[in-house]
Amino acid sequence: MAERERDEVTGTETTGHEWDGIRELDTPLPRWWLWTFYATIVWGVGYMLAYPSLPLINTNYKGFLGTTNRMQLHQELKEVNTARAEKLQQLENLSLQDIRQNDELFQFANRMGAAAFKVNCVQCHQAGGQGAYGYPNLADDDWIWGGTLEDIHYSITHGIRYNPDTNEETRTSEMPAFGKDQILEPAQIDAVVEYVLKLSGQEHDAKKAEAGQTVYMEDAGCNGCHGDKGEGIKDVGGPRLNDQIWLFGGTREEIRAQIFNPKHGVMPAWKGKLDKATIKALTIYVHSLGGGVGS
Numbered sequence: 001m002a003e004r005e006r007d008e009v010t011g012t013e014t015t016g017h018e019w020d021g022i023r024e025l026d027t028p029l030p031r032w033w034l035w036t037f038y039a040t041i042v043w044g045v046g047y048m049l050a051y052p053s054l055p056l057i058n059t060n061y062k063g064f065l066g067t068t069n070r071m072q073l074h075q076e077l078k079e080v081n082t083a084r085a086e087k088l089q090q091l092e093n094l095s096l097q098d099i100r101q102n103d104e105l106f107q108f109a110n111r112m113g114a115a116a117f118k119v120n121c122v123q124c125h126q127a128g129g130q131g132a133y134g135y136p137n138l139a140d141d142d143w144i145w146g147g148t149l150e151d152i153h154y155s156i157t158h159g160i161r162y163n164p165d166t167n168e169e170t171r172t173s174e175m176p177a178f179g180k181d182q183i184l185e186p187a188q189i190d191a192v193v194e195y196v197l198k199l200s201g202q203e204h205d206a207k208k209a210e211a212g213q214t215v216y217m218e219d220a221g222c223n224g225c226h227g228d229k230g231e232g233i234k235d236v237g238g239p240r241l242n243d244q245i246w247l248f249g250g251t252r253e254e255i256r257a258q259i260f261n262p263k264h265g266v267m268p269a270w271k272g273k274l275d276k277a278t279i280k281a282l283t284i285y286v287h288s289l290g291g292g293v294g295s
């Protein structure tokens with residue numbers, strides 16, 4: 001081994017190693033690097049003592065702070081769930097009007113209703129409740145059974161024509177099969193079809209429509225379910241006929257088909273399937289979709 005000596009050019013000591021005449025300088029580490037290095041060691045030891053770290057025989061060292069990210073998460077979840085439980089309780093106990101008027105609760109119900117709608121209702125009423133053939137639009141002002149909070153709540157709770165034999169509270173009404181059951185003559189049906197076209201502001205045969213008015217008001221009693229002017233009667237779920245919104249289509253053929261052998265929509269009852277708070281949240285949501293009646 002060679003002696004440690006000073007390099008003439010740099011003035012730095014060499015390590016004393018020599019390979020074929022080449023010697024290695026022993027340059028000291030920069031001070032800033034060294035202090036950073038010591039600082040990380042101190043930080044590391046501190047961290048190890050502060051948080052759970054060393055394994056012990058049956059457990060592990062818990063750290064003097066006594067906390068972990070996992071414990072913080074549990075704590076935060078617990079707080080969220082308590083707040084949620086409180087709101088759910090309020091939804092269950094307060095009236096629909098009170099929920100509607102409480103800003104915070106209204107927002108909560110709306111969000112909850114929107115989520116429940118996506119799971120339970122969109123397959124029939126479509127996203128946003130805009131409806132489809134045979135499935136009413138829930139986002140407009142045209143309500144078959146009524147658009148107040150109470151009406152909507154009732155429709156959702158008890159359903160429409162849903163197992164009427166066992167579910168006495170379900171909404172029911174049956175439009176007679178005027179053609180199939182031969183309640184009206186073919187000429188009378190022709191006439192009343194033209195009258196419905198007239199009511200809804202469409203092209204029609206004026207003469208037939210005049211005869212059709214008599215059928216509508218007297219022979220068949222259509223007005224008993226659809227109103228004298230075709231404005232609809234919500235108590236019996238008779239849809240409005242004097243507008244352009246149709247459940248089963250508004251062409252001459254489609255109107256004739258409905259009068260000849262009517263279709264009847266079925267909407268499930270959600271009582272028993274969804275809890276009270278969820279049904280109320282759905283009511284608030286559907287009501288706020290745009291066509292809700294009253295406050």
Ligand code: HEC
Nearest residue numbers: 120121124134136143144145146152155160265266267282
């Ligand atoms: C299986 C299909 C189906 C599902 C699922 C369904 N509905 Fe309906 N719903 C209908 C039909 C059909 C009608 C129209 C009944 C009629 O012709 O009178 C209706 C009517 C309604 C009405 C009354 C509309 C009016 O104009 O008076 C409301 C409110 C309603 N549904 C809300 C809901 C909500 C909320 C859900 C989800 C919890 C839901 N529906 C799920 C088929 C469905």
Ligand code: HEC
Nearest residue numbers: 174175220222225237238239246247248249258263264265
């Ligand atoms: C006992 C009540 C009742 C009577 C009477 C009745 N309807 Fe209806 N009508 C209904 C109901 C209820 C519906 C909606 C069915 C549904 O929601 O699925 C309906 C639906 C219709 C529709 C389809 C509306 C749409 O939006 O697609 C037309 C058209 C119609 N009725 C015409 C008539 C005419 C014309 C008469 C008389 C010849 C008549 N109705 C008599 C109860 C009645």
